[in-house]
Amino acid sequence: xxxxxxxxxxxxxxxxxxxxxxxxxxxxxxxxxxxxxxxxxxxxxxxxxxxxxxxxxxxxxxxxxxxxxxxxxxxxxxxxxxxxxxxxxxxxxxxxxxxxxxxxxxxxxxxxxxxxxxxxxxxxxxxxxxxxxxxxxxx
Numbered sequence: 001x002x003x004x005x006x007x008x009x010x011x012x013x014x015x016x017x018x019x020x021x022x023x024x025x026x027x028x029x030x031x032x033x034x035x036x037x038x039x040x041x042x043x044x045x046x047x048x049x050x051x052x053x054x055x056x057x058x059x060x061x062x063x064x065x066x067x068x069x070x071x072x073x074x075x076x077x078x079x080x081x082x083x084x085x086x087x088x089x090x091x092x093x094x095x096x097x098x099x100x101x102x103x104x105x106x107x108x109x110x111x112x113x114x115x116x117x118x119x120x121x122x123x124x125x126x127x128x129x130x131x132x133x134x135x136x137x138x139x
Contacts, residue, residue, distance in 0.1 A: 001058060001062070001063060001106075002061060002062050002063070002064045002071065003057075003060070003061045004060040004061060004062070004079075004120065005053060005059065005060035006053065006056075006058075006059050006060075007053060007054070007056045007134070007138065008134040009054060009134065009135050009136060010050075010051075010054045010059070010133045010139065011135050011137070013018075013048075013050070013051045013053070013054055013103035013133075016047060017042070017047075017049055017075055017094050019038075020038045020039050020041055020042060020047070021039060022038075024037070024038060024134040027128070029107055030116055031077070031080070032079050032080060032081055033046075033082070034080040034082065035082055036081060036082075038122060039122060040065050040088065041066050041081055044081070044115050046117055046118070047081075050133055050134075052123045052127075053125035054134055054135070055132060055133060055134065056129065056132065056134060057124040057127040057129070057130070058113075058119075058121065058122065058123045058124070058125055059122055060078065060079075060105065060118070060121050060122075061101065061103075061120060061122070062074060062078065063099060063122055071139070072099045073093070073095060073096050073097075074092075074096055074099050074100055074103075074119055074120070075084065075089065075091075075092030075093060075096030075100070075119075076079065076089070076091075076092065076119070078120050079120075082132060085117060085118050085119055085120075086116060086118075087100065087114055087116055087117070087119055088135055089119075092103045100119045103119070103120075104119075107122045110123060111124060111125050111126065112124055113125050
C-alpha cells in the first residue's frame with residue numbers, strides 16, 4: 001500500500017476552503033477538478049469543511065506493485081474530483097474495477113469504511129475521536 005494522506009490539521013482544511021472561494025487560476029483544474037468549478041468541490045461532497053483527516057481517522061491510499069514500485073491501475077488519479085473516482089464508476093476497465101474492489105475489501109477487513117465519491121479514501125469505523133477536529137501542526 002502507498003499512503004498519500006493521513007492526518008491533516010483543521011487549519012489546512014480551512015486554507016483549502018479559502019482557496020476554493022478564490023477566482024480560478026487554472027493551475028490545478030485539469031488534473032483535479034476538470035468538470036466542476038472549484039467552489040463545487042464542497043457542494044458535491046469531494047471536500048469537506050470538517051474532514052475525517054483532521055480527526056486522525058481517515059487515510060487516502062492505493063495499492064502498488066512491491067517488486068516494481070508501480071502504482072496499480074485504479075481508473076482515475078488520486079484526488080480527481082470527478083464521477084470516474086466514485087466506487088462503482090462507469091468507464092473504467094475491469095482490471096481497474098477489480099483493483100478498487102481489492103483495496104476496498106482489504107480496508108473493510110481492517111476496520112475501515114469506504115467513501116462513495118473517492119476510491120482512495122477510507123475512514124476507521126470505530127474512530128477514537130469522532131467529534132474532534134484536531135489542529136496541531138505537523139513538523
